[in-house]
Amino acid sequence: MAETILVVEDTKYFSDILTDELKDCNYNVITKNNGTDALKVIEEKMPDLIILDVKLPDITGTEILAYIRQYDTNVPVIICTAVTSTKLKTYYDRWANAVIIKPVDLDLLLGVVKKELEKSK
Amino acid sequence: MDAIKYNEVILGGIVMLSNIRWLTLSLICLSIILYAILIKWLNPYFLPRLAIPVSIIISLCVGIVLLSVILGPAKKQLISMNISQEKYKETTNLLGISKRELEEKNVMLKQKTETLTILNRINKAMISTTDLDRILGLILEAVQKDLNFDRTIIFLIENSTLQPEKGIGIENEELEKLAISIKDKNNFIIKTITEAKPKIIFSIEEEMIPRNFTEVYKNLKPNLLAAIPLISKDKVIGLVIVDNTKSQREIEEKDIRNLSTFTNQAGLAIDNARLFEMEKNFVEELKRQVDIAKRELEQTQSQLIKSERLSALGEMAAVVAHEVRNPMASIRASAQRISKKIANDDPNKKYTRYIIEESDRLERVVKNILMFSGETAPQLIESDLGKLIEDVLYFLQPEIESSQVQIVKMLDESIVMLKIDPALIRQVLLNIIQNAVHFMVNRERRELKVATMQDGSNIVLEISDTGPGIPEENVKKIFDPFFTTKPSGTGLGLTISNRIIEAHKGRIELHSVLNYGTTFKIILPIS
Structure with a gap:
């Protein structure tokens, strides 16, 4: 059975591309453009992997990550952001599985996704 | 007033004397007339032999009585005249004495006025200049003019040495030889300093003269050399040495008293000059520190401006990075997806590559800006x-x-x-x-x-x-x-x-x- 990946990304085009790319790789993809909707999905059923943007219109990716880690410390979370902050980096290094800075090389991202899914099994 | 009174008495006497002369003559005439009248009047009663002598006797008696009556006040007048004359002489003497005293006082006053004028000039110089050398020169000049010593030398204490500062009547070469250490307490110069009192050398045998002085002060005899301390704020700061070894004129206490007027002035002048020097140094130091503070302030200011610019740049860089990276992520990923979908020999393949490469280049620019503003590692x-x-x-x-x-x-x-x-x-x-x-x-x-x-x-x-x-x-x-x-x-x-x-x-x-x-x-x- 294909793994479910939750993509939380507010940039319409980029989330679209990402969803297509992951679907092409035979993953089950749920895409959300804001934090509230993303949290709803997480509460309903924890996905196998989460690709998380930091800057979202309602709540931040950091808050979502904190929420996820309350319930599940194992689910792989890949931070995919345009924000580079040394302060946040320490936090993500501790709680996220990988940090990828935009613009993203799709092959690199797919590689990380594959690796993290394998690790979490 | 008395002199005028006496003069009046004397004049009265003289007038009276000349009156007496005329009175005597008129009495003689009166006696002769009386005699003639009596001869005529007595002739019928007496014998002519008797009438003549009786007339003469009566005339003489009347004349004598009259004369004594007249001469009585004249004698009194004469006595008083003599007294007045003596008194007059006395007054004239006194007048002479007071006139002489007046003249002497005038000379003294003139001298004092000159001294004051000189002192005033020195004071003016002190106000207008702080050049110690010039003021000391003026003081020496004044001493020379007023007191006429052969030589006058001003010494100042500098680092436990008594240094000859300036002199008049002496060559500079000789002056330089006169420096002495103030530790040598036996000689009269250092004694003057420790006692802080002027000293005239009465006895050459009793007083120690520094060795380097004997060459300059030759033919030394009693009362030819004197030292006067220079005092400023109750502290001896040097001394003045005067001598008359050339002219051999003895120095008197009076000369020393007069000289002290000038030495006091010199003490003040030195004090003044030193104060001015201190103030000048203080002002310069202050100016220097203000300059340093100003420079530091300017540096801090420019650093502040720079750091403000940098922090503004940092904030801007973070915003720009986010705003640029998001669309770029879409662009790059889109190109990558197209590139994957089309065949390798597709003529559009290279364009997708161009898009990806240029996106990466833009990303480098963003990274550099972030690097510069300290936003990334x-x-x-x-x-x-x-x-x-x-x-x-x-x-x-x-x-x-x-x-x-x-x-x-x-x-x-x-x-x-x-x-x-x-x-x-x-x-x-x-x-x-x-x-x-x-x-x-x-x-x-x-x-x-x-x-x-x-x-x-x-x-x-x-x-x-x-x-x-x-x-x-x-x-x-x-x-x-x-x-x-x-x-x-x-x-x-x-x-x-x-x-x-x-x-x-x-x-x-x-x-x-x-x-x-x-x-x-x-x-x-x-x-």
Whole structure:
């Protein structure tokens, strides 16, 4: 059975591309453009992997990550952001599985996704 | 008043005397007339023999009685006249004495006025000038004029030495010989200082004269040499030595008293000059400190402006990075997806590559800006430094060739992999090499040397040019943001380079010789 990946990304085009790319790789993809909707999905059923943007219109990716880690410390979370902050980096290094800075090389991202899914099994 | 009274008495006497003469004559005449009358009157009663003598006797008696009546007051007048005359003489004497005294007083007053005038002149000089030498000169001149000593010398105590400061009636060469130590307490000069009282040498045998004085003060006899201490604020600050050894005129207590008027003035003048000197020094010190504070303030201000600019830049960079990176992520990912979907021989394949490459280039720009504003950390990857250098030189080849710069490479083959952020180090190399090429354009010798070597736990990358060198005043500023000597420079290239190397925990060293060239040493730790 294909793994479910939750993509939380507010940039319409980029989330679209990402969803297509992951679907092409035979993953089950749920895409959300804001934090509230993303949290709803997480509460309903924890996905196998989460690709998380930091800057979202309602709540931040950091808050979502904190929420996820309350319930599940194992689910792989890949931070995919345009924000580079040394302060946040320490936090993500501790709680996220990988940090990828935009613009993203799709092959690199797919590689990380594959690796993290394998690790979490 | 008395003199006038006496004069009146005397004049009255003289008048009376001349009156007596006429009175006597008129009495004689009266006696003769009386005699003639009596002869005629007595003739019928007496015999002519008797009438004549009786007439004469009566006339004489009447005359005598009358004369005594007249001469009585005259005698009194004469006596009083004598008394008046004596008194007059006495008064004249007294007058003479007081006149002499008046004249003497006049002379004294004149002298005092002169002394005061001189003192006034000295005071004026003291107010208008703080030149101690000039004031002491004026004092000496005044002493010479007023008291006329053969020689007058002013000594001042300086670091336990009594130094001859200025003299009149003495040559400078001789003056210089007169310095004595104040530790030699036996001689009369130092005694004068310790006692703080003027001293005239009464006995040469009893007083010790310093050896170096005997040459200058020859023919010394009692009362020819005197020392007067110079006192300022109850402290002896020097002394004045006067002598009359040439003229052999004895110095009197009076001379010393007069001299002290001038020595007091000299004490004040010295005090004044020293105070002024202190104040001048104080004002200068104050000015110096104000200057330092001003400079520091200016520096702080410029640093503040720079850091404000930088923090504003940092904020802006973060916003720009976010706003640029998000659309770029879509662009790059779209191109990548197209590239994947189309066949390798599709003529559009290369365009997708262009989009991806240019996106990466833009990303480098963003990264640099973030780097510069301290918003990001380098991503260390095992990289081949030699290959990186070759890449940069290859990239700059057109520029190097057009500038006719010769490249000398001295790369250590043993250095293979180094944990660095290749994109950032590439940026550093580009900045430094481009600068070197730029500054060699008008030089006769154009040689660029790139060398790598291992130095203990560090890798050293040396980039040397044969450019004009960096002036010393610019060496410190070269890594400052916005500092540039290139007309079109941003003043950020070397600042970013320095930040990048610092972020790698390394450092950049700079060696520059004017008209010879500049060497940048990039020192990177291996671990």
